[in-house]
Amino acid sequence: MSAKLNIFITGATGYIGGSVVSCLLKHPQAASFEITALVRSAEKAEKLHTLGIKTVLGSYTDKDLGFLTKASANADVVFAIADSDVLPAAHAILGGLKIRHEKTGKAPILIHTSGLAIIMDDARGLHGDHKVYSDLESEALNAIAESVLHRDVDISIVAADKAGYVKAYLITPGTVFGYPSGPLVDLNIQNKHSIQLxxxxxxxxxxxxxxxxxxxxxxxxAVDVNDTADLFIIIFDAAISNSPAAGHGTEGYYFAENxxxxxxxxxxxxxxxxxxxxxxxxxxxxxxxxxxxxxxxxxxxxxxxxxxRAKGDRGRALGWAPKxxxxxxxxxxxxxxxxxxxxxxx
CATH class of the missing domain: 3.90.25 (UDP-galactose 4-epimerase; domain 1)
Structure with missing residues (x-):
């Protein structure tokens, strides 16, 4: 990788994404990061510029998603933390990462946000009797049908990893709660509230x-938003150091729960x-x-x-310790x- 680590992040002012950005800004290696964030408004972009963050204006719902491909093609690492169910956006990001791989000969890193809805049932509130899945059960997780929420995007990402042009890690939170803090909260540009509650x-x-x-x-x-951001950073650190302990692709689900x-x-x-x-x-x-x-x-x-119901064993094996x-x-x-x-x- 170049002297500067080029990072592109979507969902950068969101509940989880903003927390990850705050962690990256205080990371021990932050001086070597060049962070570009996807934002919807020029006002938010201007405030992010004060933190030394470059910006791209747009959203996953735009008709033309070429800006996602372009930004991803310039990135060593992509954090995809916006809507986890927009397949065209995922394809645009993967297209950019494939260009990056062809240009550099190295597989860039994709840290994607999925969700524990992939293992939900149809209980309708009538019972709590359901299998507790570990994220180490890779065969069972990769066998989940494409029709299940989040899975169409997840399957495309795992396939890209299998093709060898990206290293993909899928962080999969349950109900996320708590209040974030940090520079994006201080600038009043980060969503501070749970999505699900x-x-x-x-x-x-x-x-x-x-x-x-x-x-x-x-x-x-369930998992706290700050604990979730910590998991993103632990996986990021393992990925950029090429740690063999950090599974990716078919071995790349990381459940966030406590x-x-x-x-x-x-x-x-x-x-x-x-x-x-x-x-x-x-x-x-x-x-x-x-x-x-x-x-x-x-x-x-x-x-x-x-x-x-889930157990986040894979992240804990890397040292993640939710508080x-x-x-x-x-x-x-x-x-x-x-x-x-x-x-x-x-």
């Missing part, structure tokens, strides 16, 4: 009572906070009615009531209830 919190506020789906027995693995929670536990915590705020008549949750599910979520409600557990998660749920209650009131 508001799906349940906002309608619970509207109905003035915490709610679960079915019996609330569905179980998900504990499990149920839909019922989340609903009870939401109800307790609503009661504390004087917005609910009881601290006890109850079930969403079918009418509420249809109104608030459409057919998406079945995805919110799945089991998705934040269920106590911090439940406290964060309460903080998010207060935040969205205030936002919705305004």
């Amino acid at each position: 508001p799906y349940i919190i906002k309608p619970s506020i509207a109905r003035k009572q915490g709610a679960y789906i079915g019996k609330g027995l569905n179980t998900w693995s 504990f499990e929670y149920t839909g019922l536990e989340a609903a009870k915590t939401i109800s307790e906070k609503l009661f504390e705020l004087g917005l609910a008549s009881s601290p006890e949750p109850n079930a969403f009615t079918q009418d509420e599910l249809d109104k608030n979520f459409g057919s998406f409600w079945t995805l919110l009531s799945t089991n998705s 934040f557990g269920k106590e911090e998660f439940l406290a964060n749920v309460k903080e998010e209830v207060a935040f969205y209650a205030n936002e919705l009131k305004a």
Whole structure:
């Protein structure tokens, strides 16, 4: 690689992506990095420039994705942390990395964000009885059907690794919670809130009572946003040092998780906070009615009531040690209830 390590990152001002950028800026080797970030607005671009970050304007939803190919063709490392389900964007990035490989003779690195929905079932909140998958179970994971959420993109990326023109690592978080910090938060350009939790919190506020789906027995693995960013950096460090310990491609799934929670536990915590705020008549949750599910979520409600249980053994073998557990998660749920209650009131 050149004296400067060229890094291209998508989703750079997002919840996880912004946290990864902050980690890269304080990395011991940061002086040797040349970071380029994909952003949607010129205003965000200007603020990133103050941190020494170059920018490309655009998004995964643009009709012409040539800018993704061009930026990836100039990168030694790509962090793909924007929408994990846009196959044309993934193909554009892989096309650029193939050009990079042909030009340099070296396989560039792709660290892609997938998600634990790849192992979810159809529990509909009625049970928590589901296989706990380890990310070391490569054969089982690579056999998951292409029709499963995230898998069409994952399969294309693993195939590129198999073809030899990229080294691909797929970081696969469960429910991500917590509050990020760092220069992008200070500049007010990073999303600071969980993507998944508001799906349940906002309608619970509207109905003035915490709610679960079915019996609330569905179980998900969860991980703090800062712990997730740490996993990205551990894999990045292993990849750029060519560590043989870091599997990639078919051996490249890295689950990000540190504990499990149920839909019922989340609903009870939401109800307790609503009661504390004087917005609910009881601290006890109850079930969403079918009418509420249809109104608030459409057919998406079945995805919110799945089991998705995982063990992140591969990252831990590289030294990843997540710090934040269920106590911090439940406290964060309460903080998010207060935040969205205030936002919705305004």
